[in-house]
Amino acid sequence: MSSDRIVKPAAISGFPEWLPQIRLVEQQWLDRIRATYERYGFCSVETPSVEALEVLMAKGETSQEVYTLNRLQGGDANDARLGLHFDLTVPLARYVAQHFNDLVFPFKRYQIQRVWRGERPQEGRFREFTQCDIDVINVDSVPLSFDAELPRIIHEVLTDLSIGGFTLGINNRKVLQGFYEGIGIGDPIGVIRIADKLAKIGPDGVAKLLVDELSLTDTQVKAVLDLAQVRGGAEVVDEIARLGSGGALLDEGLAELSFVMRELADLPAGSVVADLSIARGLDYYTGTVYEGTLTDAPGFGSICSGGRYDNLAGSFIRRDLPGIGMSIGLTRIFAKLVGDGTITGGPLSPAQVLVVVPSDDRRGEAIATAATLRSRGIKVETYHAADKLKKQLTYGSRKQIPYIWFPPFEDGKPHEVKDMASGDQRPADPATWTPTSAEA
Amino acid sequence: MSSDRIVKPAAISGFPEWLPQIRLVEQQWLDRIRATYERYGFCSVETPSVEALEVLMAKGETSQEVYTLNRLQGGDANDARLGLHFDLTVPLARYVAQHFNDLVFPFKRYQIQRVWRGERPQEGRFREFTQCDIDVINVDSVPLSFDAELPRIIHEVLTDLSIGGFTLGINNRKVLQGFYEGIGIGDPIGVIRIADKLAKIGPDGVAKLLVDELSLTDTQVKAVLDLAQVRGGAEVVDEIARLGSGGALLDEGLAELSFVMRELADLPAGSVVADLSIARGLDYYTGTVYEGTLTDAPGFGSICSGGRYDNLAGSFIRRDLPGIGMSIGLTRIFAKLVGDGTITGGPLSPAQVLVVVPSDDRRGEAIATAATLRSRGIKVETYHAADKLKKQLTYGSRKQIPYIWFPPFEDGKPHEVKDMASGDQRPADPATWTPTSAEA
Numbered sequence: 001m002s003s004d005r006i007v008k009p010a011a012i013s014g015f016p017e018w019l020p021q022i023r024l025v026e027q028q029w030l031d032r033i034r035a036t037y038e039r040y041g042f043c044s045v046e047t048p049s050v051e052a053l054e055v056l057m058a059k060g061e062t063s064q065e066v067y068t069l070n071r072l073q074g075g076d077a078n079d080a081r082l083g084l085h086f087d088l089t090v091p092l093a094r095y096v097a098q099h100f101n102d103l104v105f106p107f108k109r110y111q112i113q114r115v116w117r118g119e120r121p122q123e124g125r126f127r128e129f130t131q132c133d134i135d136v137i138n139v140d141s142v143p144l145s146f147d148a149e150l151p152r153i154i155h156e157v158l159t160d161l162s163i164g165g166f167t168l169g170i171n172n173r174k175v176l177q178g179f180y181e182g183i184g185i186g187d188p189i190g191v192i193r194i195a196d197k198l199a200k201i202g203p204d205g206v207a208k209l210l211v212d213e214l215s216l217t218d219t220q221v222k223a224v225l226d227l228a229q230v231r232g233g234a235e236v237v238d239e240i241a242r243l244g245s246g247g248a249l250l251d252e253g254l255a256e257l258s259f260v261m262r263e264l265a266d267l268p269a270g271s272v273v274a275d276l277s278i279a280r281g282l283d284y285y286t287g288t289v290y291e292g293t294l295t296d297a298p299g300f301g302s303i304c305s306g307g308r309y310d311n312l313a314g315s316f317i318r319r320d321l322p323g324i325g326m327s328i329g330l331t332r333i334f335a336k337l338v339g340d341g342t343i344t345g346g347p348l349s350p351a352q353v354l355v356v357v358p359s360d361d362r363r364g365e366a367i368a369t370a371a372t373l374r375s376r377g378i379k380v381e382t383y384h385a386a387d388k389l390k391k392q393l394t395y396g397s398r399k400q401i402p403y404i405w406f407p408p409f410e411d412g413k414p415h416e417v418k419d420m421a422s423g424d425q426r427p428a429d430p431a432t433w434t435p436t437s438a439e440a
Numbered sequence: 441m442s443s444d445r446i447v448k449p450a451a452i453s454g455f456p457e458w459l460p461q462i463r464l465v466e467q468q469w470l471d472r473i474r475a476t477y478e479r480y481g482f483c484s485v486e487t488p489s490v491e492a493l494e495v496l497m498a499k500g501e502t503s504q505e506v507y508t509l510n511r512l513q514g515g516d517a518n519d520a521r522l523g524l525h526f527d528l529t530v531p532l533a534r535y536v537a538q539h540f541n542d543l544v545f546p547f548k549r550y551q552i553q554r555v556w557r558g559e560r561p562q563e564g565r566f567r568e569f570t571q572c573d574i575d576v577i578n579v580d581s582v583p584l585s586f587d588a589e590l591p592r593i594i595h596e597v598l599t600d601l602s603i604g605g606f607t608l609g610i611n612n613r614k615v616l617q618g619f620y621e622g623i624g625i626g627d628p629i630g631v632i633r634i635a636d637k638l639a640k641i642g643p644d645g646v647a648k649l650l651v652d653e654l655s656l657t658d659t660q661v662k663a664v665l666d667l668a669q670v671r672g673g674a675e676v677v678d679e680i681a682r683l684g685s686g687g688a689l690l691d692e693g694l695a696e697l698s699f700v701m702r703e704l705a706d707l708p709a710g711s712v713v714a715d716l717s718i719a720r721g722l723d724y725y726t727g728t729v730y731e732g733t734l735t736d737a738p739g740f741g742s743i744c745s746g747g748r749y750d751n752l753a754g755s756f757i758r759r760d761l762p763g764i765g766m767s768i769g770l771t772r773i774f775a776k777l778v779g780d781g782t783i784t785g786g787p788l789s790p791a792q793v794l795v796v797v798p799s800d801d802r803r804g805e806a807i808a809t810a811a812t813l814r815s816r817g818i819k820v821e822t823y824h825a826a827d828k829l830k831k832q833l834t835y836g837s838r839k840q841i842p843y844i845w846f847p848p849f850e851d852g853k854p855h856e857v858k859d860m861a862s863g864d865q866r867p868a869d870p871a872t873w874t875p876t877s878a879e880a
Contacts, residue, residue, distance in 0.1 A: 007498045009538035009756045012522065015488035017535070019542050020549065023484050039814045041791030041821030041841075044463050048455035048568055049489070049554065053512070058447045065511055071558035072493070072506040072523060082452065083512060095457070098449035102459050104788055104838045106824060109460065114489065118511035128488055136824075143824040145803075263807075316449045348544055351481030363585075367703075374479045381481030384546060384576075384583040398544045401481075 014119060014127030016335055021345030026334055028346075029161055030112060033132050033328065036157045037110035040149070042134055045109045047091040049116075050082040055094050058315035059284075065118035084116035088133040089312065089325065096137050097316030106138040106146075112330075126331055132157075135325030137313070142322050144256060147288040147308060148263035150326045154292065154304055155267055163333060164342075165295030166303065169275035172257040173285050173307070175240065176227070176276070178250025183223050189283070190214050191224060196279035198228055228277040234261035236274045256287060284309045290326055300336060304328045347400035351381040352435050353417075354396035355405040360386045365407045369415065372430040373405070380405075396420070403435060454559060454567030456775055461785030466774055468786070469601055470552060473572045473768065476597045477550035480589070482574055485549045487531040489556075490522045495534050498755035499724075505558035524556040528573040529752065529765065536577050537756030546578040546586075552770075566771055572597075575765030577753070582762050584696060587728040587748065588703035590766045594744055595707055598732065603773060604782075605735030606743065609715035612697040612728050613747070615680065616667070616719065618690025623663050629723070630654050631664060636719035638668055670716040674701035680716065696727060724749045730766055740776065744768045787840035791821040792875050793857075794836035795845040800826045805847045809855065812870040813845070820845075836860070843875060 011017065018026060034044070056066055064086040085091050088111045096107060112132045119125045134153060136146045151168050158166050173192065180188035194209045201209075203225050210216040210224060226243055230236050237258045244250065257274055264272045280289040289307035294300050306326030313321040337343045353373055357366045363386060370382040381401065383392045396404050397420065405428075406416045417433060418425040451457065458466060474484070496506055504526040525531050528551045536547060552572045559565045574593060576586045591608050598606050613632065620628035634649045641649075643665050650656040650664060666683055670676050677698045684690065697714060704712045720729040729747035734740050746766030753761040777783045793813060797806045803826060810822040821841065823832045836844050837860065845868075846856040857873060858865040 005498075005755070006758060007492075007494050007755050009495065009534045010492075011538070012488060012490065012492060015490060017487055019539060020483040020485060023486060026486075027484055038790040039817075039819050041789050041794075041819060043460040043789055044467055045460060046463060046466075047457055048452060049556075050452065050455060050568070052447075052450075052452060054447050055449065058445075067509045068512050069507045069524075069558075070510055072508050084509075094449045098451070099459060104835070108789075108821075116489075118509075128490070145822075145824045149822070149824075315445070315447050318446060349481050349483055349548075350478040354481075377479075379479050379481060381548075382585075382589070384585045384589075395544070 013121035014125055016126060016129070016331060018338070019345065021348050022338055022343065024346040024350065025343055029330065029334060030130075030132075032160050033157050033330070034110070034112060036153060036160060037132075037134055040108075040153050042108045042110045042153075045092070045095060045111050046113060047085070047088075047095055047111070049084055049114070051085050051091060051094060053081050053083050055316070056083050056085065056090060058090070067116050067118045086117050087115055088113060088131055088327070089135070092133070092135055092137070092323075092325075093313040093321075094316055096321060097313045097319075100317060100319065106136050106142065108136050110134045124335075126335070129329070129331035132328040132330050133325060134327075135323050137321050137323040140320050140322070142308065142324050144259055145263075146324050147256065148260045150306070150324060151260075151272060151290055152264060152267070154290075154326050154328065155264075155271060157328065158292065158304070161333075163294070163303075163337065165271075166292055167270065167275075167295060168272045168290060168292045168304075169278045170257070170260060170272065171274065171276055171278040171280075171289050172253040172260075172287055173280075173289055174249050174253030174287055175257055176253075176279065178247050178253050179227055179240065179244040180224070182245040182247045182250055183220055185214075185216065185220055185224075187214055191216075192279045193281050195224060195228060195277070196281035198277050198279075203228075230276040231273055233265065233274060234258050236261075236276070240276065253287070260288060280305065280307055284312060286310045286322075288324065297336075302329070303333050347402075349381060349399040349401055351379045351399070351401050353378060353380045353403045353405050354392070354399070354401040355380055355382045355407065356389065356392045356396075357383050357386045358407055358409045362386075362407060362409070369405060369407045369430045373433075376431075376434075378435065405430075453561035454565060456566060456569070456771060458778070459785065461788050462778055462783065464786035464790065465783050469770065469774060470570075470572075472600050473597050473770070474550070474552060476593060476600060477572075477574055480548075480593050482548045482550040482593075485532070485535060485551050486553055487525070487528075487535055487551070489524055489554070491525050491531060491534060493521050493523050495756070496523050496525065496530060498530075507556050507558045526557050527555055528553060528571055528767070529575070532573070532575055532577070532763075532765075533753040533761075534756055536761060537753045537759075540757060540759065546576050546582065548576050550574045564775075566775070569769070569771035572768040572770050573765060574767075575763050577761050577763040580760050580762070582748065582764050584699060585703075586764050587696065588700045590746070590764060591700070591712060591730055592704060592707070594730075594732065594766050594768065595704075595711060597768065598744070601773075603734070603743075603777065605711075606732055607710065607715075607735060608712045608730060608732045608744075609718045610697070610700060610712065610728065610730055611714065611716055611718040611720075612693040612700075613720075613725050614689050614693025614727055615697055615716070616693075618687050618693050619667055619680065619684045620664070622685040622687045622690055623660055625654075625656065625660055625664075627654055631656075632719045633721050635664060635668060635717070636721035638717050638719075643668075668717040671713055673714065674698050674705065676701075676714045676716070693727070700728060720745065720747055724752060726750045726762075728764065737776075742769070743773050787842075789821060789839040789841055791819045791839070791841050793818060793820045793843045793845050794832070794839075794841040795820060795822045795847065796829065796832045796836075797823050797826045798847055798849045802826075802847060802849070809845060809847045809870045813873075816871075816874075818875065845870075 066083040068083045177188040207221045210221050237254045278291045285307040287308035291302045292304040308324040310322045355366050355370045370380045373380045404418045414427040417428040506523040508523045617628040647661045650661050677694045718731045725747040727748035731742045732744040748764040750762045795806050795810045810820045813820045844858045854867040857868040
C-alpha cells in the first residue's frame, strides 16, 4: 500500500547519479585507474570526507566554496568546525604531517575519493565529484625523476580509458619566472596569474591586463606572448633560450623541462607537449606544471592537472615536505562522455550466466549448479523462482546476461548451456565449462 | 621553509583514517565483498552522498542524527535542504522510485558507500563509516528464494574475510506477531519492540516492561520469554508450534522460516541459526529478519543485519515495491579487528618488484625494464634516483617489496632478481620472469 503523501524524488543539481549500466562502466574506469597507479607502486590512502575547518583554511585561501556540517537536531560547537574536503591535496598535506613518523619517504600515494564544492547549481558544474590523485611527498627535496614519471602514469591511465585523443601539456614555473625576470619584469608571479587567462581571454586580453595592471612595456608584453606561443618537444629549450635573456633560474627551469621532455620522448607524438602557455595560476606551484586537454574538445578545459610544489604541509609540521602531484577529474570527463553518447553503458547485470530453475523440485539442483560455477570464479545469477521458462529467458535477455544455463529438466539428462550471442546450445559440465564470449 | 603558524593536525573523533598498510587490507576487504556480491549477479549502485532532507525524512523518522550541509561563505536557501545520507536504504528507495522505468525487476543491487551520522563523539561510535548493502526490490512481491539467498551471500562474504567465528541469526516477524496474537496479546508490535531489548536488559528486564507497559499476564510473559529461548535449525518450527496456539499468520511465518532454514542446511553447523530472540525493533520489517554476531565477542553486537520490508519506496512512488536486504557494518568490524591486533596490516607498497637504478647513464634501462614487467601485469616501483645501491636496497626493504631487480650494471651482463624472502639471487629476463612468492 502506498502512503498518502508522496515525496517526488528528483535529481539534485550538481550531484551526479548513474543507472546501473553506466555505473558499471564508471567502476571499470575506477578499477583501471587504480590498477595503473598500483602498477607503479603507489599505495592507496583514503582520508575522512571532512577536515577541521582550520585545516581546510590553513593556507588562508577561501577561494573554494566549502560545505560545512551541521547537525539537524542541534549539534555541539565542534560540528561547526568541520567541513567537507574540496580537494585531496589539503587532506594529503595534513595526513603526511600527522602520520609523518609512520610513513616511508619518498611517500608515493594515490587517492581516489569524492570531493565537494559548494558551487552554485549550474550546467556542467559538479558539487560532488570524484578525483583521482597521485602524489609524491618527500623530506627536503623530491627527485626530478618523478616530474617525468607522473605524466607517464597519467598518460597510461588516459590511454587505457579510451577517452579519445588527448594532450598532456607540460611547463615549468621556473622557466616562466626566470624568463620574465630576465626581461626586467618586477612581478613575475603577477604575470603568471594574468598569463593563466590566455585560453579564456586571448592574447589581446592578456596584453591589455599586463599593461593596465602591471605596466609592462610593449617589448615585455610581446616577449610574454611570444613565450606563450612556444610548443614542442625537448627542442623548445633552445627556442626559449633565443627568446629571452638567461639567468640562473631560467637555466634551471630549462634543464628540468628538457629532462622531462627527453624522458617522455618515447610516448606517441603529440600526446605530451612542452607548452609554455600553461601557467597554472595557483601560487603554490614552483617547478614543473601539467595540464591535460582533449584533442577534439579543447574548449572543454583541463581533464587533469598538477605540478610541483614546495612544502605544502608547512602549515601542519615544521619540516620541509615538498611534493609533486597530478589529479584526474574523473567525474567531469566521465559525465562528458556519457552526455555526448560516447559511453552508452554496459550490461544490466555483472552476471555471465543465468541458471534457470526447471521446477520447484529441481530448485536445489539449480542452486548447486550455480554454486559450482561460482566456485570457479564465474558470475552467476540463479533465477528466483520456478517460473515458466519463457519468463526466465525474458529476464536473462532483458539483463543482457550472455549465457543461459539449463540444469537437467529430468533425471538422466545432461546440463546444457546456451550462448545468447550465437544462439548455440550444447551439453556442458558446470565443473569444467568456461565462458568464451567477450563479455566473460 | 615552514610558515610560522602551525595548525596541529589531529584525528577527528568518529572519522576513522588508516595508515597505508592497514588501508591495503581494507581495500582487499572491499574488493572481496564486491566480488562476492557480483558473483551472485548483483549490480553496483552508488548514490550521491546527500539527499534532499524531505527524502531523508519522508518516513517522519528523525531517530537518526542527520548532518546537514551549509556553505561556509553563505549559501542559498537550497543548501539548507540537503543532508548526508545516514544509511543506504533510504537512498535505494528513492533511487528505485526515481528510476523505476529504467530498471529491470527484481532489481538486485549492492551498494558500498560511506554514510554519516551526527553521533556525539564517543569511543567506538563512528560518525563516518562504510556500509556494504545488498538488496532486492521487486514490484508487488519479492520471491521467498531471496530470503535464503541473501544470508547465503553474506555468509560467503564473512567466511571469505576470515573474521573468525560468526553466527547469522534468522527470525521471522510473522512468527513473532502470529505467536503473540495467538496467546491473546493485543499489541504484538509493542511486544516486538520490547523483546528487541532482550540482549541489553535480560529476561527480567523484558518481563518487567511487558507487564508495566503492556499489562501482559504472567502466562503471556512466560510464553514470550520461552519463545525467545528457541534456537536451532529447521526443526525449531515444531518446537514453536508446540509452544503456542496457531493461526494463519503464525503458520505462514513458520513455513517461511522453515523454508529458509532448509535452504541453508548445507552451511557449516552453527553458522546459520534460527534464533527467535531476534526482533529487530524497526517498524518496517515484515517477514524474515537477520542479525549476525561474532562468536567470540557476542557483546560486540551485530556485525550485519537486515530483513524483509514491504513497500519501503511508498513515500516516493505510488507502486508497491517490497524488498529484502542485508547490510554489513564494514567499518565497525574492521576497526575492531585493527584495534584488537587481529589485523596488523599488509606491506607498505603494492609493488612486487623494486627496480634499482644502476647509474644515471643506465636510468633508461631501469625504466625500460620496469615497463616490460608492468606490461605483463607485475606491479613495479622504479627507484627514483641513481643513489648508492645500499640506500636503494634499504628503501625496498623498508617498504617490504618482495623482489629487487638489478638491471645490468655493465654492458654484456644479465639482469638479476633477488627474492628478499629467501635471499636467492639469480639471472632473469624481464620479458618472461614471474614472481612466485606468496606476496605476488
